[in-house]
Amino acid sequence: MKNQTNKLLLIVSLLFVSVSFSQAKKPTLMVVPADNWCYNNNYSESYDNQGVVKDIPSYRIALQRDTDLDLVITQINGMLSQRDFDAKNLKSQLDKIESAAAEEAMRSSKYGGAEVAESPIDALKKVAKADIILKLGWTVNDDGMEKAVTFILKAIDSYTGKQIAQASGTGAPDFSSPLPVLLEEAVASHIDAFLAELQTAFERWFEKGRECAVGIRVWDDWEYDLESEDFGDDELGFLIEEWMEDNTVGGAFTTMDAEATMMNFEQVRIPMTYEKKGRVRGLDARTWAKNLSKYLSGMGIENKLTTVGLGEVKLYLGSK
């Protein structure tokens, strides 16, 4: 009897383990106000990009001055949470940036590299590492008697920059309800269709692979380049393309640029999961590109792998 109970427990634990590990990496979401909404409401700040001064949206000013924005973001976050997606809170991420401001922002070779100026938006993207950015905006149409809210919500895949879901429209005109109520109604009426589109995008990822971008760069001090034929029966660039063909879902990828010192691949479809030590695990671009890095190392090419969140990788050839 005891043996049988132990066997049963073992089976149940194995099932639990297989279920726990057979999951792809869940994309992280963050809701931010749309750029044009920020500009229209004067929630912008000047930013000096190496001598060129330009206006950029300021999420902090928007959150400090606009209580409706906080309300809408909280409502959307709440609805995502009901569907088992915990969105990153914009305000918490902005606080994080402030506390991490002293950290080194540049990314370079161990032996050198140019310092890169970073805008507050880039800093936010770097800290939040949200895979999908939900951009929202609204305008109030007031004809003096009645008010109606035109609402727009877009989901942007951070790493491909593609819009993967959207919801927009104008609500019913109302002469008595305050703006927060109209906004609440707008979110409630759009969210179902929006999340259905988002789910379609997720299903597409599982079917056709997660789309990511891959960049190959060559350090100046490396004696070879991507046109070198010293690493196989073809130029290095073509060997990399061949590896991509073999390691993407259905061989799907697009070579955007192919020069002697750089290559850019977009719409690279990588599987959502992979198997290691008998377990199915979530696959992100970094883990996937690690195999390319190993392939190149196997040819004697020292390389450095860098990533941006889950979906964009860059390989620097020549040194670490």
Add this chain to the structure above:
Amino acid sequence: MKNLLIFIGILLISIGSADAQSKRKRKKADKETAKWNYSIECQGEAAGGTYTLKVFSIVMDERLAGVQAQKNAVHAIIFQGVNAQGRKCKQKPALARSINLETEREDFFKEFFASVKRNDPNNFAKYVNIVDEVTDRQKLGKKKFRIGSLVTVNVGLLRKKLEKENIIKSLSSGF
């Protein structure tokens, strides 16, 4: 003693007849259901994922209009979605992500839409409320009526139930 026996006999016969009548009614309702002869108009939506719908059901028996309207509303939410209605309602996608879901999970939906008691957790009635049983009435033929009813459907709860039963996939499924 004799009178008592007669009384008990009459009581048993009447209970049996009521039960048979109820069974007949249920069978009739299920038969009506299988036709899915209805049209839907969205009347409004609340923040908690509750839609107010006007259902126009084509029925042979007017008495079944209420229960039929509730079934039709839930059926529309799951399989058809709801069309936008001016500025009152935005387009609502169907909960089903596959066009063959109804036939693929026939057994589940047969039980789900069966005319059983409301407190059964596997029953459609848990997710729908009837506000006004008859708002419009139109006689189409000798035994054919088009009855308009106002109902509310708790779509959030309905979605959770179908996700839990693995009938539809949740937004986070696979992750």
